[in-house]
Amino acid sequence: MQKIFDILHNATNSCTAKHLALSGGLDSTILAYLLKEKKPSCLAIISKDHIAHDLTYSQMAAKEFGLPLSIHIYDTTQILDAIEQTIKILGNFNDIEIRNNVVPYLAISEVKKQGFNKIITGDGADELFAGYNFLISKSDEELKKDMARIAKIMHFPSQKIGKALGVTVESPFCHHTVIEFAKNLLPSDLVGIHDGKKYGKFILRKTFEDIIPKSIAWRQKSPMQEGSGTQGLTEFFEGIISDDVFYEKARKIKSSDNVIIRTKESMHYYEIFKKCHTLKQSTDNSCPDCHYTIEENSKFCRMCGRFPV
Numbered sequence: 425m426q427k428i429f430d431i432l433h434n435a436t437n438s439c440t441a442k443h444l445a446l447s448g449g450l451d452s453t454i455l456a457y458l459l460k461e462k463k464p465s466c467l468a469i470i471s472k473d474h475i476a477h478d479l480t481y482s483q484m485a486a487k488e489f490g491l492p493l494s495i496h497i498y499d500t501t502q503i504l505d506a507i508e509q510t511i512k513i514l515g516n517f518n519d520i521e522i523r524n525n526v527v528p529y530l531a532i533s534e535v536k537k538q539g540f541n542k543i544i545t546g547d548g549a550d551e552l553f554a555g556y557n558f559l560i561s562k563s564d565e566e567l568k569k570d571m572a573r574i575a576k577i578m579h580f581p582s583q584k585i586g587k588a589l590g591v592t593v594e595s596p597f598c599h600h601t602v603i604e605f606a607k608n609l610l611p612s613d614l615v616g617i618h619d620g621k622k623y624g625k626f627i628l629r630k631t632f633e634d635i636i637p638k639s640i641a642w643r644q645k646s647p648m649q650e651g652s653g654t655q656g657l658t659e660f661f662e663g664i665i666s667d668d669v670f671y672e673k674a675r676k677i678k679s680s681d682n683v684i685i686r687t688k689e690s691m692h693y694y695e696i697f698k699k700c701h702t703l704k705q706s707t708d709n710s711c712p713d714c715h716y717t718i719e720e721n722s723k724f725c726r727m728c729g730r731f732p733v
Contacts, residue, residue: 436459
């Protein structure tokens with residue numbers, strides 16, 4: 425465990441950004457600890473109108489390491505404006521991806537607004553250390569196969585957002601030394617049992633459990649949409665779009681564009697997508713719903729979010 429500590433410490437301290445996106449999850453809290461001597465300015469993105477679990481944890485982490493924290497609270501109107509920009513940049517209408525990545529869009533925009541051009545994020549830890557909840561129930565052999573598959577397709581929309589906004593996104597977990605280390609981990613390093621519960625990112629949790637708050641070290645994985653509160657958008661769209669309007673619009677889109685719209689939220693995102701992008705459809709290895717080409721080794725459609733495909 426000392427080895428991963430040293431590798432992460434070196435990777436993190438190679439970063440030159442003065443800002444850290446701090447959600448109070450395991451990954452960003454580890455980075456906060458490793459950066460504490462540099463005193464980066466931390467920022468947390470929170471939805472004003474929905475429950476946001478990150479608020480308490482980001483405050484806890486910042487206080488623990490004596491780091492300055494600015495909490496940026498956005499109402500639904502502001503988030504919807506940011507979603508439109510996120511869709512323009514990412515070029516898809518995948519509701520889960522958009523809902524999650526409006527959070528880094530807001531964080532990166534905030535850094536840009538303050539006149540800075542770099543930010544540090546916790547991207548990569550879930551992909552390299554089995555942080556996703558669907559992985560923890562896999563057999564050792566299945567886990568090995570899935571980790572190899574994920575390594576081939578992992579991508580980080582925050583990088584694309586940063587490039588579009590002129591902000592460099594530094595992600596220590598994606599440093600080549602960390603990636604090489606993670607490739608050789610055993611399934612037991614990735615998934616393990618603590619207090620009767622199974623956890624992913626087990627080696628990270630065990631390595632840092634005594635130097636970051638235990639409630640964060642053993643915090644269950646939650647997507648950015650839950651931590652920030654943007655998961656409330658699903659309910660928001662359910663409330664403002666009537667069933668009749670949804671079904672009629674979905675029927676027309678299926679007829680004119682050959683695209684199946686599954687949810688009211690997706691419909692809103694698709695309408696934005698169509699204003700600035702053209703959907704390139706294919707008949708070869710394509711999504712049954714939107715006919716976008718499915719990436720090799722992928723089990724979901726990056727364009728519309730259908731899972732599984």
